[in-house]
Amino acid sequence: MTTIAIRTSSLTKTLGALGRARELGILLAVVLVVVAATIKNPAFLFSHDGWRDLLLTPSILLLVAVGQAVVIITRNVDLSVGSVVGLTAYLTGRLFSDIPGIPIVLVVLAAIVLGGLLGLINGALVAFANVPSMVITLGTLYAFRGIDVVWAGSNRVNASDLPRSFLALGTGQLLSIPILTIVAVVVLVAAGWYMRNARSGREHYAIGSDPAAAHLYGLRVTRRVLLAFVLSGALAGLAGVFYAARYGTVDSQAGSGWELQAVGAAVIGGVAIMGGVGTVWGAALGAVLLMTINRALPVLGIPDFWQGAVVGALIIGAIVLDRVLAVRQRRRLIEARDES
């Protein structure tokens, strides 16, 4: 083992570069889209609104995608996140309109806690009942959205119901960077550090690579899976607050369809749907690419009706590329083994 490790040290470097290239490719795509749109219309990047939207729009999906990536890395999936975003966004609006003068921090905490609790329901059902997460979260996708619709009815929270200081959070900037984006990046860095460096973070990968082996090895599979779902729910809850702050209006359909956007972002960003592979950084980049393309298409002269088609082609292109790279990497590893 050790001799192989020494011999392949130069190889692991190139492999590492290859692994990084996976996320670099997505970054490159983002840059390309932004450059193309900016050449066509400089306001896309260089106007105040353009710059703000560029950073702000992906921040909400980014949070959901980070949580989704952690769940997918454990070889599960959370399809209920869109409904959690909707429910917490509406909770945010209702708390402000029902309890005048409620501190913003309290509302943010309430949304995160509600999101975490909904995630706990998912996680508990998945981890203890030993039922595939796709089925469980498909069920809670309906149930949570249903609760949201029953609760909200045809009511909607309008910007006038929300305190100005809260809406300022959605538009406010620090050194020309939106506050929401800063929060999202802080969350991303924390999650990225945890998944890369912390022992318990690494265990998510072990669980996703081979749940049975992780169990036999004595890893706390149940606890990790549970926590991954709680994290996903809590981040979706935070995204719900962001949603309310950014858009000002929340109806019962807020966040619907986001589950597939979040899974799509993670998949584009190189998180393997079979678990064990990928980073939250990649998922975040995937979210940025998805949302930026949505905004860039009309600027590039493509009617927004075609957004979906481009996004679909992008997802397929990304997973095919990922597969090609994986096959090449495996071939190299086998060659390296045969040589040694």
Add this chain to the structure above:
Amino acid sequence: MTTTTASPRSVRDYTHPLWRRLLATRESAIVGLLIIVAVVAATTVRGFSQPITLTYLLLDVTPILLIALPMTLVMITGEIDLSVGSMVGLSSVVTGALVQAHWPFGVAALVALLVGVLGGAVNGLLVTVVGLPSLAVTIGTLALFRGIAVGTLGTTAVTDFPQQWTALAQARISGTTIPYVMIPFLILLAVFAIVLHFTPFGRGIYAVGLSKDAARFSGVNVERTKLILFVLTGVVSAFAGIFYTLRFGSARGDNATGLELQVIAAVVLGGVSVFGGRGKLYGVVAAVLLIGALSSALRLANVTSDVINIITGVLLVISVVAASVLAWLQKKRRRPNATATTAG
């Protein structure tokens, strides 16, 4: 992980009386639940026992009923197709756009079916030849097909379809309350049931879901099996899309958005394991009818569709959790000191 097919339970079950054995399977529990719901609704909900209720119930569930057939087979192989709702929208748009361009309706529908074959082949080839996970592939084609559909028609809708065709989509077999569309459904059901339960190809489908490698070693062409099933799913979805278009007399890019989740919910409720290798068509058909009857009865009782959605979701969760809890309890009772055999 949670499947119990391969366990020696079926042998053990013969020690129980027949009624307990029947109740023990997922499929018969769903059939039982369907009967209970139908009887309770017929006696307590005003209007449910009227013949017209059956007509609308069947018309409403037909797209789900149709797509659930090939989806069941796909999911028994351990794969999934999330793009079916988008294929319904795409075939609807193709039909509409061609009719708008003064093509004869029959030809337009045929082209839509070909689009279904093509879309299914794209899914199937990406899964089998490129070797990608179907969940990821069909999330991509879900967006792609829907995007093409919305891109083609924009927000406009095509509504001028030949009267005789739109009438046919709603017409009932004379003297009954059963819509004509049940005839192609029953033919498809028979074909799928025979293929799945009585042919080597069908046994191969189960084999692929239980163990891909074992299936391959016993001579099943895993790739070809999956490819055929994805193509079938595509073409049946396209057929459902044509029906959907005629039933509502409107071709729109956003037709049947979210239908994929309804189909999968019904298939899973009907006892198909998402891990593959387990499931029966009659369970799935019963599950589609159960959801349809339940929502029909609740709607007649003035319950809003949102509450119905909650009930559908909770029903799905309870049914899978209950099955796994029951299996766990049985295992615990039988072998009190050997519980960890299938854990993980």
